[in-house]
Amino acid sequence: MGQVKIKSEKELAGLRAACRLAAATLEQTAPLIVEGITTNEINQFVHRFTLQHGGKPAPLNYHGYPKSICTSINEVICHGIPSKRKLKNGDIINVDITTILDGWHGDVSAMFYVGTPSEIAKTLVETTRECLRLAIAQVKPGARLGDIGAAIQRHAEGHGFSVVRDFVGHGIGRGFHEEPQVPHFGQAGRGLRLEKGMTFTIEPMINQGVWHMRILEDTWTAVTADGLLSAQFEHTVAVTEDGVEVLTAFASPLLHSEVFPEGR
């Protein structure tokens, strides 16, 4: 538990650097995500790239997690463990990267299409991308956490999809998962009031069918209860004087369809 930590300008600079490395790592990883590559190979690339740039992959050994990233394919909601599995045409995959740099954590994830997606996969992924964009647009001093959840829920359910309840966004800083919890559903005008210097992730997981999940025997992999598709995007954000800074925003054209409010 503990309190919501307000970051000073100096602390924000540290967090910003970690987030920039996490985002750059995901950008460099994107071109590798093609038919035939194994999720172990993606894991190994991220692991090496992170170390080469002075960082550490946060997931490795985190509560016993065995790999450096999470790779969640198709019906996997989150925490998919890299393996010898090869990506195949039509798969959708979330790659989730958390980087520690000088003691600060940057957390970012995105969906990728392998080859040609089905119509429903495309609609689910693009709707989830929009959910994160709409959620980020809610962030400013005086807004409530419920405004974020409500924006996501309204958009996802408006498209006939459901919002995962069992996993939430989280405060982030020197800790990987800090206060507050950031639900991706809820009521506008409710919950914690946002203040300048708060830093947290928003990481909606949106399901094609029911929101319920189960955990596989490996004790990590969360899959949809009905076996239908799930999608997720994640950014780390900071509340600023008059709005939001997306700390894990991308620079490269490859991910320019990515989520951040206009003009940032």
Ligand code: MF3
């Ligand atoms: N990166 C995930 C998140 O967004 C957490 C992964 S924890 C792990 O919060 F142990 F599974 F890696």
Ligand code: CO
């Ligand atoms: Co996160």
Ligand code: CO
């Ligand atoms: Co993450």
